[in-house]
Amino acid sequence: MVIAIIAGILFVTLALVFIGSYLVVHRSNREKDTEEIAKIALSGKYSVAFCPVADSLAKKKPGLTELEGWLNSQGIDEEQKKKLLENWQKSINQSIKTVNDGDMNGITTYKIDLGPKDKDICNFLHPDHFITREQINRNAEILPPYYFGSDSVVAPKLPNDKGGWQSLLPKDGGYEVPDWHRIV
Secondary structure, rough: OOHHHHHHHHHHHHHHHHHHHHHHHHHHHHHHHHHHHHHHHOOOOOOOOOOEEEHHHHHOOOOOOHHHHHHHHHHOOOOHHHHHHHHHHHHHHHHHHHHHHHHHHOOOEEEEEEOOOOOOOOOOOOEEEEHHHHHHHHHHHHOOOEEOOOOOOOEEEOOOOOOEEEEOOEEEEOOOOOOOOOEE
């Protein structure tokens, strides 16, 4: 009888050890999977959802009513004002189209091709710069136009492009984009 009780206790103990081991192993695997998912979500490595570039630009660039109000305060005649606003909108649309096309084609790096007017004004862009789609998503102000008459354009920066690859870095939490309150 004593042997049967000892055997029963031993059997229950082994069963509890087995169940405990099983739970520890599976909980560890579940935590590892959850941890891996959290790493992916935090790293952005697999993130593909960006805010549409038009929405990002709308948050960072002045709207047409604000632009028109400023032009009115400068005493600009209607014909010149219309031309400046059309050029501004044309530049915005070109930036949106380029980034949207890049999104559809898997482009993640861009450059700003400075026009003759912008070469001396846009000092925040060094010659071998590149900007990422994530930077554009968070800081759309780095896309042209920068002011009335700005002649820069955004273009994809492909791996086989000549020149170096130097990331555009913010200074003091922002980019030194020229103030749009000017006409060149």
